[in-house]
Amino acid sequence: MTITNGRRSGAATGPADPVAIDQWYAITALDEIPIGRTVRTELLGVPMSYCRDHDGSPLAWLTQDSLPAGAPVDARTLHAPLPTLADYGYLWTTVGEPDGGLFDIPETAEPDRRILNAGTFGIFTSGPRAVENFLDMGHLPFVHPGVLGQQPFTEIVDYQVEYRSSEIYAVNCLIFQPKAAAASTSGQMVNYTFRVPHPLCALLYKSTPEDDVRLDVIGLFVHPIDDGRVRAHLFNCLLDTVNTDGQLRRFQQGVLAQDKPILENQVPRQLPLDPDAEAPTRADKTSNAYRRWLSDLGMTYGVVARSNS
Amino acid sequence: MTAPDPGSLLHPVAGCADLVPRHVVKARLLGQDLAVWRADDDFVNVWADRCIHRGVRLTVAANDGAELVCPYHGWRYSNRSGNCAYMPAHPSDAPPRRLRVPTFRSEERYGLIWSGGSPEAEPPRLPHLEGEDTLVLRALPVNAPPDLALQGLLEWPCQPVPAPGDGASISCDSAGPFAVAVTARTGGTEEAVVHFVQPVDGGRCVIRPVMRGAPAADRRLSILRHHARQLEELRTRLESSAGSPVAVRGPSTPLQPLRRPTATAVSGRAPQLEVCVARKWLTAEGIAAFELAPVSGQLPSFQPGAHVDVHLPNGLVRQYSLTNGPGLTSVYRLGVKLEPDSRGGSRCMHVSVHEGDRLQLSEPHNNFPLRRDAARTVLIAGGIGVTPLLAMAQTLQRQELAYELHYFAQSDDHLAFGEVLEPLSTGLVKHLGLSPDQTADEIKKITHDYGTASHLYVCGPGPMIEATRAIAADSGWPEDAVHFEYFKNESELHDASSFEVRLARTGQTLVVGPGVSLLDSLRDAGVDMPSSCEQGVCGTCMATVLEGELDHQDVFFNDSERAAGDRILTCVSRAGGHKIVLDL
Ligand code: FES
Numbered sequence A: 001m002t003i004t005n006g007r008r009s010g011a012a013t014g015p016a017d018p019v020a021i022d023q024w025y026a027i028t029a030l031d032e033i034p035i036g037r038t039v040r041t042e043l044l045g046v047p048m049s050y051c052r053d054h055d056g057s058p059l060a061w062l063t064q065d066s067l068p069a070g071a072p073v074d075a076r077t078l079h080a081p082l083p084t085l086a087d088y089g090y091l092w093t094t095v096g097e098p099d100g101g102l103f104d105i106p107e108t109a110e111p112d113r114r115i116l117n118a119g120t121f122g123i124f125t126s127g128p129r130a131v132e133n134f135l136d137m138g139h140l141p142f143v144h145p146g147v148l149g150q151q152p153f154t155e156i157v158d159y160q161v162e163y164r165s166s167e168i169y170a171v172n173c174l175i176f177q178p179k180a181a182a183a184s185t186s187g188q189m190v191n192y193t194f195r196v197p198h199p200l201c202a203l204l205y206k207s208t209p210e211d212d213v214r215l216d217v218i219g220l221f222v223h224p225i226d227d228g229r230v231r232a233h234l235f236n237c238l239l240d241t242v243n244t245d246g247q248l249r250r251f252q253q254g255v256l257a258q259d260k261p262i263l264e265n266q267v268p269r270q271l272p273l274d275p276d277a278e279a280p281t282r283a284d285k286t287s288n289a290y291r292r293w294l295s296d297l298g299m300t301y302g303v304v305a306r307s308n309s
Numbered sequence B: 001m002t003a004p005d006p007g008s009l010l011h012p013v014a015g016c017a018d019l020v021p022r023h024v025v026k027a028r029l030l031g032q033d034l035a036v037w038r039a040d041d042d043f044v045n046v047w048a049d050r051c052i053h054r055g056v057r058l059t060v061a062a063n064d065g066a067e068l069v070c071p072y073h074g075w076r077y078s079n080r081s082g083n084c085a086y087m088p089a090h091p092s093d094a095p096p097r098r099l100r101v102p103t104f105r106s107e108e109r110y111g112l113i114w115s116g117g118s119p120e121a122e123p124p125r126l127p128h129l130e131g132e133d134t135l136v137l138r139a140l141p142v143n144a145p146p147d148l149a150l151q152g153l154l155e156w157p158c159q160p161v162p163a164p165g166d167g168a169s170i171s172c173d174s175a176g177p178f179a180v181a182v183t184a185r186t187g188g189t190e191e192a193v194v195h196f197v198q199p200v201d202g203g204r205c206v207i208r209p210v211m212r213g214a215p216a217a218d219r220r221l222s223i224l225r226h227h228a229r230q231l232e233e234l235r236t237r238l239e240s241s242a243g244s245p246v247a248v249r250g251p252s253t254p255l256q257p258l259r260r261p262t263a264t265a266v267s268g269r270a271p272q273l274e275v276c277v278a279r280k281w282l283t284a285e286g287i288a289a290f291e292l293a294p295v296s297g298q299l300p301s302f303q304p305g306a307h308v309d310v311h312l313p314n315g316l317v318r319q320y321s322l323t324n325g326p327g328l329t330s331v332y333r334l335g336v337k338l339e340p341d342s343r344g345g346s347r348c349m350h351v352s353v354h355e356g357d358r359l360q361l362s363e364p365h366n367n368f369p370l371r372r373d374a375a376r377t378v379l380i381a382g383g384i385g386v387t388p389l390l391a392m393a394q395t396l397q398r399q400e401l402a403y404e405l406h407y408f409a410q411s412d413d414h415l416a417f418g419e420v421l422e423p424l425s426t427g428l429v430k431h432l433g434l435s436p437d438q439t440a441d442e443i444k445k446i447t448h449d450y451g452t453a454s455h456l457y458v459c460g461p462g463p464m465i466e467a468t469r470a471i472a473a474d475s476g477w478p479e480d481a482v483h484f485e486y487f488k489n490e491s492e493l494h495d496a497s498s499f500e501v502r503l504a505r506t507g508q509t510l511v512v513g514p515g516v517s518l519l520d521s522l523r524d525a526g527v528d529m530p531s532s533c534e535q536g537v538c539g540t541c542m543a544t545v546l547e548g549e550l551d552h553q554d555v556f557f558n559d560s561e562r563a564a565g566d567r568i569l570t571c572v573s574r575a576g577g578h579k580i581v582l583d584l
């Protein structure tokens, strides 16, 4: 990956990819951020730091020597602060100049929703590989057997992929799940909708036993540390009245713990965008659409770009 | 003398003893990551360490003894060929033959597995190691370029044995471009160790010492320790002289995977493979079994339910199902029943084809594919109809999927392939000496309780297939859950009509006259149509229909597929009206 001067004044290093730079990224769940104490990380390979101010509002800045990890922060003395958002329970920031705010998740406005960060996982992979895994139904019976899928019911029946206002939607995705509802004694086919509103964020809508009409929303928001390391946040926006936060977290963390070793054994870590680099089938329509979409956006960070484009 | 290109030579990649059963070992040669595994038939596979589907390392795949199973989406890859054998997301599809993991050569010599190299290359043959047992000593990975290691091995020779004794003469010589041999002579005894250097990549190597002779058990441990210590010292020296960071020089040529003749454009019905009858035996009353081995190279892989066309010495072409289970990839195994009214096919196989004879085959076609995503799989075999179902049963058994194999035959003596049936016993139910009515009653019992995700496969005499389909339909089995394969088309064929065919892609229009098949007309017009049975049984000559009424005369489609009218078997079926349009 070419290292050039970042877009924002003061950013020492960063990718040369304006598509990746000019995005908001979820760094950490707001309620996990210490108040007034520096936390250091990287975003797209650019060293940055963050904390919450004494009033609870998030602060982010390009890492400066005077503020080592744990150092007390005074918002007034920060030079070169980064823009921040506090949305969906996360601190979002950017090292570029995003065009507008964040994508909308209308369900988060419903008062009876349970919104929480069900877990943050460090994974040695690229952002696009992590998102593709989240969109992938074919792996459920193999990587999450007995939970999100079950062998031998491995067929992926045809579903539809659509582009709606420059987002990807995959609809009518059916998968056999052994424990679709708490009360079910035998498995059943579950209907998923996937939505990709952002190069490194994806959402999944799934029916819930607690409501006939509305859907549970589960999201994956990726914080790319660099092009081979991520922190993946699992966002929950559920209609669940049964499980405790702890139970919801344990469930999602169990799921991600199964994906992690697979993702860390994918080579290369970057997602190949060339259609011939890997061997997709009809079941991989969403992932094909995602790869094409990234390619059309001109994304070059965390991917192996197409040779001819 | 110029140094040979390392890419043209074979190099060691593992010790034979490292290939523990049902494991996959990681190796690297000339910058290529490799997954090395031994199948239950002892064949050693050296493959690129990457699932072609979504890039997962195959060194984390499961070795089930016959196939590697990728942990991400469960793609299965066959022993020997590296072909994808099954894609679980598409249970009714046979994976295209181009889906194949790159494979590399594998040879065993001196207790090591050798790979890479040009097709003609041989593992080195060294006088130091010939004619005796060898002891493979501990291999040592070194963070230093291979040439530096070779130089170091010459400069600081490792003593072959702990104390060679006074007056021992030690000689050290380069034993080929990637090996150093050390010999110690005392009196009449001579001990030799050859250090092979495996070029991992430009900056790293593995030193693999092999000792001549198998030392007595009481000396063995001290010898192993002695070598481990010496090599550790050598490593320290090498790594410090290589400096850090190691200058990684890329390999001169990347490793060349084996090329395989893949899915040659299927031309008509021409034979594509030459095989030799490796074994022929009488497996049951009136049933001859054949094992056909490739004359060169390896056999194309196939899925359960597949058949091959056998081009007989008398000029006839006959289809026989492959009975192979997933573990058997070195031969095709067929069963042929002697038909009393044989038109020359089965008689020729029984009487004129002998062990050692050569035969021409087509590549396997599969028009009777097995789904492996069923909650219940029922296999119903009538007599010799057991052959494709044997392949299915063995596959299901190996994958630990529940199945029942109902085998209807005249008597115990008529049961074919007893040695294959034996280990299937959990799923096998024999039905012997039943009349057609009794058979129908049994089938009623077997199929009476249809449940979702159940699939039924039937193969046998025509009337038995008819009966089974009717009974299953009565018991509520949906048509798409009932799969069948006839041996022959016993219906009377009508070819008196004449009609017009338009080819949508090429724009051609042809006229098919009376007495001429649609298939032949298409071929005359230059369309390269594949075919196999040419009697409406196997489905190989299928074309997609865009427009027009059809006169189906095959026994391949079920009723709803016929009614859909979107596909036609061109060998026997014709237009129902004056004109059809094909997607060709
Ligand atoms: S990555 Fe191996 S099966 Fe999908």
Ligand SMILES: [Fe+2]
Residues within 6 Å of the ligand: A133, A134, A139, A143, A144, A255, A259
């Ligand atoms: Fe997953």
